Amino acid sequence: MLNKLTLAQTIEGLKNKKFSHRELYADVQKNIEEKNKSLNIYLTLNNQALDQAEKLLNTPLAGAPIAIKDNYCTRDFRTTASAKVLDKFKPQFDATVIKKLKNAGGVMIGKTNMDAWAHGSSTETSDYGRTLNPRNTEHLPGGSSGGSAAAVAADLAITALGTETAGSIRQPAAWCGVVGLKPTYGRVSRYGVAAMASSTDSPGPITKTVEDAAILLNQIAGHDPLDGTSTAQTTPDFTQTLNTPVKGLKIGVIYHDITGAEFANEKLMEQLKVLENLGATVEKTTAMDPHYAIGVYTVVQRGEVSSNLARYDGVRYGNDRSYFSDEAKRRQMLGTYTLSKGYAEKYYELAQKVRTLFIEDLKKLFNTYDVLIAPTSPGFAKKIGVTEGQAMFGELEDMLVEASSVAGLPGLNVPYYRDEKTNLFLGMDIIAPMWREDLVIQVGDAFEKNTAWNSWRTQS
């Protein structure tokens, strides 16, 4: 059952020869064979994973198997972004994050299912069928990084990479009961990640523990000369704030009065007592109404989507535009409309102005609080079928993480409650000012280690 190890445990075990790569990969492969077909997590598997891993013992990640969302370009390896338009696409290059991961000794075990082009919050818009939530297969895994979150939850990988534009790491992590870290916009290079909304796209880890998220972020973060929006700042060691007391930290709880999130908020307030007991102060505060964020995000993102998908014009990738599914077409049409002459001022430019208001609002709150916390999603993972005919479903589910996304802030999902009957989780979203991943890791790690919600941490 080596596939149930965390990344930290895997690295430690491999380095200390507690088990071999062969044993580790055998367990992972066996689990994949058992579950992948029914859960529909991997679109393409890497048959050479073990061979690659065995040479990597003396690297930071020691050859650990990692699930990669299928919108990362992987050299000579099929990359579809779950869209039939790219059905046979094999990039000639690795995304910067993949290059860094390989250099650090990470091994791609396979490419995971997602909402096609990352358009969605359920992994149902994939052109290759929906992924099921391993915690309860009658439920959705969330999205768009649903395959990566499910891979981690079902132990089909030791750890995973997702990408987030607004919720696509944190929301599936919440629904699958795992950890998801959306770094600050610009912390991790976007080069080689099929663009969804360029101004908010943030690649990041989906992991079993907060510690794993810090370990993985250490390897993928940093300036990339190939991405002009990536930060020039030096990358700190994100594991440094693990096991660090939270005493004296000021925590503001936002979105505590949102209709539809009553239960999630009630349980959250109960759980945050753990942090209070550790010496942090926790108090409710008020942020700008997140409903406005839906408008901002929808307009900005649809506009950028319509532009970013224009390159798939049928000339180069084999499959032409008739292969676009309904969701992609809907977003392209809406985006084209909002950028049209006479409408751009009314929609796109207005949305950018409101975006600035969100940035200012959050900045102001950070004058008082070190971190802000809210439920990542208003509730538990939704049941399969509820999204039918709900084009704006995802935006409602992601409402609580959209403000921090459009503001480019780091956010960390940490599970804080499990429903005994359904086996489904709730996750909290811990957000901090730009470039302060260290704070969300500190708070998330403290919560995780002082509660029993994380089964991976408690199992060994």
Next chain:
Amino acid sequence: MKWQETYEAVIGLEVHAELKTTSKMFCGCNNDPFGADKPNIYTCPVCLGMPGGIPVANKRAIEWTIKLGYATGCSINEFSKFDRKHYFYPDLAKGYQISQYDLPFCYNGIIETPMGKVRLRRIHLEEDTGKLMHTSIEGKKVSLIDFNRGGVPLVEVVTEPDIKSGTQAKEYGKKLRHILRFLDIADCDMEQGGMRLEANISLRKKGETELPNYKVEIKNINSFRFMEAAIDYELTRQAEILETGKTPVQETRGWNSQKNETFSQRIKEEAEDYRYFPDPDLPPFHFSKEYLAEIKKTLPELTNEVTTRWTKEFSIQPNKAEELAMVDDAKLISWLEKILNLLKENKLNITSFINDYINKKIEVKDFEEPSSVIEKFRAAHKTEEVGDELLATTIKQVLAENQDAVQKYQTGQKQVFGFLMGQMLRSLGKKVDPQLIRQTLQAALES
């Protein structure tokens, strides 16, 4: 009918020129589309528009564009950005071109032509597209795309509708090309497409000041001569239509250089919607005053400044000074100036030298030793000594043979002097100092 009698031409030009930076505008690929020996060898995920390809702006191309702005008297936008311009075409890898919309790097400039000032509306920077080739392979008609040119930095210089004739358009184009070459930022090879011209042409009644309610665009002209001819043709064609009381159709026309006429390509009823928005991949620019000053400092002394200075320093006509200063290689200016100084020191005729140099009457290599140039100029004008005796006998002989003319001269018809001078030079049959002959002949006639 001559259109000039009733109408006034309203012409604006849009000129594209490829900058000769080492690498492309938004990636590290070689910028050498004309030197590439195979298609698609200078490409990468960015200029091919692959998923996840992200542009990073070429700093030098931006600095060169700003430099061009300073050379043409433009104001510079201290806050600027790149925007995406959307349209579908197979040679456009991303479905949009990275260009500049409302905040071009440069605006409000001027380029002088012999027929008057032409105001520049803007100069912006964008990326070139790939190149389509329609050909057949094994009997099958195919269209191929070469992306060696895709992503090459391209400046676009847009004028106000100040141009009044085909000739002025040509002069403007030549001047702009001269500036681009003089700044050493573009080769402007028109045949290869390194510089491309578009003209917007319409006519209005003389005395009117409003813009006409139509315009005809002529695209893809690859020589100044064709542009002049196309504009002249178009003005006559439009005048004929206007004379019948109709308005010419708003459209894009091409130039058929075999038939010497324009032809309709595409009817354009309203402005296209390119759905411009700021490119989220490229952070906007805030240029500091210091940074802009640094760029300005790299400007060479410009042709009009050299002209003014030379006019004064060497006491020559401004048009002569400009003729000499209009070199495409800025490094030639200091070399020419050394020659001018030597001419001045030696009290030689500078205007005469300029004429010889421009008309290639003396063979001079660029950057040749200035003293050697002076020698060549002297040699070209070297005169043989004429002995007093020979001069006296020749005068005597010419006067004797042309008594009619002598008489005319002496009765006041001074214009025959030229004829007598000619006779003198022919009789002497040598390259002699005409000044000396003139003086001696005049003295003989007056005595």
